[in-house]
Amino acid sequence: MNLYLYIPPLSAHPHSCFKGLIHVEVRRYWIQNSPSNFQAILLKFIQRLIDRGHTIEQLTPLLMQALANLDSRAWQPSHLSTNTQNTLYINWQHHPGGLQRADIRRIYETTLQPHLSYKRMQIAISRPRNLRDVLAKTTILNAENLNIPGIIQDINNTPIN
Numbered sequence: 001m002n003l004y005l006y007i008p009p010l011s012a013h014p015h016s017c018f019k020g021l022i023h024v025e026v027r028r029y030w031i032q033n034s035p036s037n038f039q040a041i042l043l044k045f046i047q048r049l050i051d052r053g054h055t056i057e058q059l060t061p062l063l064m065q066a067l068a069n070l071d072s073r074a075w076q077p078s079h080l081s082t083n084t085q086n087t088l089y090i091n092w093q094h095h096p097g098g099l100q101r102a103d104i105r106r107i108y109e110t111t112l113q114p115h116l117s118y119k120r121m122q123i124a125i126s127r128p129r130n131l132r133d134v135l136a137k138t139t140i141l142n143a144e145n146l147n148i149p150g151i152i153q154d155i156n157n158t159p160i161n
Contacts, residue, residue: 026066
C-alpha cells in the first residue's frame with residue numbers, strides 16, 4: 001500500500017486543496033513532533049510530494065507560507081465571526097477551466113456588493129460528480145420509513161443461543 005498518494009500536480013483539484021493539504025500537514029507535523037523530528041518529517045513530506053511529481057519551485061512558496069503561519073492566530077477559530085446573518089454564502093461547483101474563487105469574488109465586488117447589505121461573502125467550492133458517485137451509489141435510509149419499535153421488539157424477542 002502506498003499511503004502517500006497526495007494530489008498530483010496535473011489534478012483537476014482547485015489550487016486551494018493542494019495549498020490546504022500543505023498547510024494542514026505542516027501544522028499537524030508541528031503539533032505532533034519535537035523540533036528535531038519536525039524537520040525530519042517535513043523533509044520526508046517534501047520528498048514524497050516531489051516523488052508524486054511536484055517541483056521544489058512550486059512547493060517552496062507554499063511551504064514558506066505554511067511555516068510562517070505556524071505561530072499565527074489564523075489557526076484559531078476565534079477569529080471567525082459568529083454572526084452569519086451578514087454573510088452571503090455562494091456554493092460553486094469546481095471546474096479546472098471554469099471560474100475560480102478569486103474570479104467570483106472580483107465579479108461580486110464589482111457588480112453586486114454595492115447593491116447588497118452583506119458585510120462578508122463566503123464561497124464554498126464543491127466537487128463535481130465523478131465515476132465513484134455513479135458506480136458506488138449509497139443511500140441513507142429515511143428514519144421515518146423505518147419501523148423502529150418493530151425492529152426493537154424483534155431484537156428483544158430473538159432468543160440468545
